[in-house]
Amino acid sequence: MLVNSADASVNVVDAHHSTPLSWASKRPSAACIDVLLHHNASPNIADVDGRTALIHAALAPSGAERDASILLLVRATGLLDLYIRQARCVLYLTFRLSVVDEKLLCGPLLY
Numbered sequence: 001m002l003v004n005s006a007d008a009s010v011n012v013v014d015a016h017h018s019t020p021l022s023w024a025s026k027r028p029s030a031a032c033i034d035v036l037l038h039h040n041a042s043p044n045i046a047d048v049d050g051r052t053a054l055i056h057a058a059l060a061p062s063g064a065e066r067d068a069s070i071l072l073l074v075r076a077t078g079l080l081d082l083y084i085r086q087a088r089c090v091l092y093l094t095f096r097l098s099v100v101d102e103k104l105l106c107g108p109l110l111y
């Protein structure tokens with residue numbers, strides 16, 4: 001396992017500036033996120049799109065695994081206010097996109 005290697009960094013980034021924690025958060029795996037955080041993975045590293053692991057987890061499909069992952073990342077960052085702002089943003093964008101989709105599908109019938 002990579003985190004058992006003495007010289008391995010859990011904060012290594014790829015060409016998109018994504019870390020292992022970022023990847024684990026895109027398809028939330030609370031167990032993997034927990035292991036990475038216990039090996040000092042930084043939840044504050046943003047990728048080239050400016051998204052942190054927390055944002056990736058918030059954008060993932062809803063479910064218990066996503067919720068557990070978000071809770072781990074919120075605790076790790078210590079930035080509950082940031083999470084609330086990001087979650088509101090995600091909720092707002094989700095609502096706005098559904099309204100846009102509805103307008104495209106229904107057109108002048110409803111609007």
